[in-house]
Amino acid sequence: MSRFEYAPAPESRAVVDIDSSYGLFIDGEFTEAASGQAMKTVNPATEEVLAEVAEADEADIERAIRAARKAQEKVWGPMPGSERAKYLFRIARLLAERAREFAVLETLDNGKPIREARDVDVPTAAAHFFYYAGWADKLEHAGFGPDPQPRGVAAQVIPWNFPLLMLAWKIAPALAAGNTVVLKPAETTPLTALLFADLVRQADLPAGVVNIVTGAGPTGQTLVTHPGVDKVAFTGSTAVGRQIARQLAGSRVPATLELGGKAANIVFEDAAVDQAIEGIVNGIFFNQGQVCCAGSRLLVQESIADELVDRLKDRLGTLRVGDPLDKNTDVGAINSARQLDRIRELTQAGEDEGATRWTSDCPLPEKGWFFAPTVFTDVSAAHRIAREEIFGPVLSVLTFRTPAEAVAKANNTPYGLSAGIWTEKGSRILAMADKLRAGVVWANTFNRFDPTSPFGGYKESGYGREGGRHGLAPYLKGGIG
Amino acid sequence: MTPTSTTTAARVDVRKTYKLFIGGKFPRSESGRTYEVTDAKGRFAANAAQASRKDARDAVRAARAAQPGWAGATAYNRGQVLYRVAELLEGRRAQFVADVAAGEGLSARRAEDAVSAAIDRWVWYAGWTDKVAQVAGNANPVAGPYFNLSVPEPTGVVAAIAPQKSSLLGLVSVLAPILVTGNTVVLVASEDRPLPAITLSEVLATSDVPGGVVNVLTGGTAELASPLARHLDVNALELAGVVGAADVTWGELEADAAENLKRVRRPAGESEPNWKDEQSLESILAFTETKTVWHPKGM
Numbered sequence: 001m002s003r004f005e006y007a008p009a010p011e012s013r014a015v016v017d018i019d020s021s022y023g024l025f026i027d028g029e030f031t032e033a034a035s036g037q038a039m040k041t042v043n044p045a046t047e048e049v050l051a052e053v054a055e056a057d058e059a060d061i062e063r064a065i066r067a068a069r070k071a072q073e074k075v076w077g078p079m080p081g082s083e084r085a086k087y088l089f090r091i092a093r094l095l096a097e098r099a100r101e102f103a104v105l106e107t108l109d110n111g112k113p114i115r116e117a118r119d120v121d122v123p124t125a126a127a128h129f130f131y132y133a134g135w136a137d138k139l140e141h142a143g144f145g146p147d148p149q150p151r152g153v154a155a156q157v158i159p160w161n162f163p164l165l166m167l168a169w170k171i172a173p174a175l176a177a178g179n180t181v182v183l184k185p186a187e188t189t190p191l192t193a194l195l196f197a198d199l200v201r202q203a204d205l206p207a208g209v210v211n212i213v214t215g216a217g218p219t220g221q222t223l224v225t226h227p228g229v230d231k232v233a234f235t236g237s238t239a240v241g242r243q244i245a246r247q248l249a250g251s252r253v254p255a256t257l258e259l260g261g262k263a264a265n266i267v268f269e270d271a272a273v274d275q276a277i278e279g280i281v282n283g284i285f286f287n288q289g290q291v292c293c294a295g296s297r298l299l300v301q302e303s304i305a306d307e308l309v310d311r312l313k314d315r316l317g318t319l320r321v322g323d324p325l326d327k328n329t330d331v332g333a334i335n336s337a338r339q340l341d342r343i344r345e346l347t348q349a350g351e352d353e354g355a356t357r358w359t360s361d362c363p364l365p366e367k368g369w370f371f372a373p374t375v376f377t378d379v380s381a382a383h384r385i386a387r388e389e390i391f392g393p394v395l396s397v398l399t400f401r402t403p404a405e406a407v408a409k410a411n412n413t414p415y416g417l418s419a420g421i422w423t424e425k426g427s428r429i430l431a432m433a434d435k436l437r438a439g440v441v442w443a444n445t446f447n448r449f450d451p452t453s454p455f456g457g458y459k460e461s462g463y464g465r466e467g468g469r470h471g472l473a474p475y476l477k478g479g480i481g
Numbered sequence: 482m483t484p485t486s487t488t489t490a491a492r493v494d495v496r497k498t499y500k501l502f503i504g505g506k507f508p509r510s511e512s513g514r515t516y517e518v519t520d521a522k523g524r525f526a527a528n529a530a531q532a533s534r535k536d537a538r539d540a541v542r543a544a545r546a547a548q549p550g551w552a553g554a555t556a557y558n559r560g561q562v563l564y565r566v567a568e569l570l571e572g573r574r575a576q577f578v579a580d581v582a583a584g585e586g587l588s589a590r591r592a593e594d595a596v597s598a599a600i601d602r603w604v605w606y607a608g609w610t611d612k613v614a615q616v617a618g619n620a621n622p623v624a625g626p627y628f629n630l631s632v633p634e635p636t637g638v639v640a641a642i643a644p645q646k647s648s649l650l651g652l653v654s655v656l657a658p659i660l661v662t663g664n665t666v667v668l669v670a671s672e673d674r675p676l677p678a679i680t681l682s683e684v685l686a687t688s689d690v691p692g693g694v695v696n697v698l699t700g701g702t703a704e705l706a707s708p709l710a711r712h713l714d715v716n717a718l719e720l721a722g723v724v725g726a727a728d729v730t731w732g733e734l735e736a737d738a739a740e741n742l743k744r745v746r747r748p749a750g751e752s753e754p755n756w757k758d759e760q761s762l763e764s765i766l767a768f769t770e771t772k773t774v775w776h777p778k779g780m
């Protein structure tokens with residue numbers, strides 16, 4: 001396939017002012033960390049240091065939780081829902097107004113293509129606030145009792161793959177329900193959360209309602225296990241989720257856990273193949289495959305497997321990997337050197353265990369952390385690349401003969417976050433959707449997200465739902481999760 | 482030898498040694514152990530099987546095998562099957578009243594009330610099977626040309642620790658809501674008051690509830706709860722009956738359950754609640770998963 005040549009079309013980074021260092025956002029103000037400790041956040045596409053960010057310890061967390069408690073009891077909790085709603089609408093509007101700034105900053109800090117930050121992350125985050133804003137004064141209609149009450153102070157820890165969007169998923173429903181929050185962004189992607197703190201001030205949100213504490217794993221641990229917390233929400237790895245579940249055992253604090261996945265994307269022989277290929281590409285190469293619900297296991301019916309894989313490779317050859325700020329870039333940078341090492345280790349294991357590797361021969365930038373789109377065929381269910389979450393642009397292809405075999409293989413994983421089905425037969429879609437043990441099933445599409453649509457896993461992909469009416473429940477007393 | 486006198490002495494009663502209920506059958510404990518059950522006044526009531534870890538694992542296997550069928554039955558069918566259980570409970574009412582009165586030390590009238598409440602509760606939950614999805618599900622108006630529907634589904638295999646004190650009403654209050662949506666259950670009966678659970682298993686065995694949907698273990702709560710909390714093929718834990726149980730806390734079981742991220746329903750308080758008030762949709766939803774299905778719309 002011939003490749004079009006594109007002139008570089010970089011988005012300007014002039015729209016963003018990055019400070020050289022950032023403090024913690026507690027009680028409406030940026031303050032220094034008590035310990036004076038700081039960490040660096042790096043642009044994964046260039047390996048340049050973007051800023052120094054404070055590292056919160058126990059004393060800072062204590063202060064943040066006290067501020068959140070005071071704000072919840074004195075201001076945000078007693079405030080009529082209709083007033084809370086207007087603050088949330090304000091936030092939604094401000095996010096839309098400052099969308100370009102947020103998108104560029106997200107791309108700089110995370111490494112994702114500007115096209116995705118601009119078209120998915122930021123608008124969906126704004127939409128999330130807009131959606132939950134409308135719930136703030138309608139909670140009695142949400143199906144959780146006639147007079148639903150907030151839980152109190154929510155401790156929220158989010159991952160690095162969708163920094164602003166995950167912040168929105170956490171903060172919007174919590175605030176709508178009358179809770180206040182202390183949120184810790186990921187160690188490697190704190191900048192859009194800190195810019196959000198600035199936006200919170202711009203919206204004149206009362207001090208202490210939203211507190212942002214930056215730091216690494218120990219900061220998160222201190223936050224979620226603090227006795228002053230009424231609710232924990234975590235998105236991240238299953239290993240850390242399990243640890244949090246264990247630490248909260250025996251307490252009265254409920255947790256929402258959005259953890260790992262190893263989704264099957266199932267393609268039947270009667271599928272619309274061109275659409276399926278686009279869905280497969282979107283399923284595993286969106287956000288460099290660093291998506292918990294990524295369609296990382298392609299299950300294709302044996303009769304069309306060879307043809308489909310050939311066409312898929314042709315399509316992957318057209319993906320442009322490189323400068324995330326370039327508007328033509330399809331696949332950006334891997335978020336960290338550590339994550340790149342993990343992807344390399346697992347792909348090496350794939351080769352060592354006997355799977356056949358194909359990697360796009362696209363050019364990669366000399367600096368930064370990049371990984372070319374990779375497909376493994378001849379994969380067996382026992383291979384590590386079929387069982388473990390890779391969290392990178394790596395697809396494992398397995399085959400099946402019958403629908404029953406497809407179901408058995410798809411469900412043969414401790415995870416259960418998402419699944420995909422590609423077939424033109426409606427009755428088969430519905431029967432398959434019933435049998436797949438996954439919280440989100442995309443039929444003839446993949447990786448769709450919407451504020452009104454609940455998201456969350458079965459089994460070891462965690463529990464609780466975010467989004468939609470269901471997403472309110474974890475933040476209301478008596479709600480599940 | 483002088484023949485013994487056989488004048489009109491009272492008839493010797495047939496004392497009972499009960500067994501476990503696993504996969505629709507009544508096996509002895511593989512350990513061969515039994516223990517003595519006494520009534521509230523300390524008098525012998527029956528021998529019950531003292532289940533082992535191996536029995537617990539067998540029960541999980543039976544529950545797993547039965548789960549797809551029970552979940553795959555129509556909601557209407559599950560409702561009918563569960564309602565029929567209530568009919569059978571009514572038929573066995575006298576036995577339940579006797580069990581509850583003796584085991585819990587209640588007056589006949591209060592035991593009658595407890596049994597009535599338990600049967601009524603079973604009927605209440607039976608009626609939920611074909612309504613849960615309508616009340617807890619959602620059509621989601623996403624911003625795009627997509628059909629998008631969320632529905633509750635059963636979590637899978639649930640290990641339930643039955644309340645220690647309220648041997649029938651408490652038991653029904655934790656068991657019935659788990660069954661509504663299509664979960665299957667491994668139930669650990671009240672350690673000291675297992676007889677209503679055993680009688681219930683005899684009811685279930687003659688009902689239309691498929692074998693393996695409910696499995697009843699009698700024996701030591703601490704001994705059985707721990708392997709169930711750790712079992713990797715158990716999806717959820719109902720811990721209501723851990724409060725008041727000896728040598729085990731719900732916190733340690735919840736910590737064990739974290740290994741495969743089981744859904745855990747914590748006890749409502751640190752002592753047994755008044756089960757009269759414990760009837761809720763939330764009890765059903767605690768053992769469900771929300772599944773959301775997307776499909777594009779197009780001509």
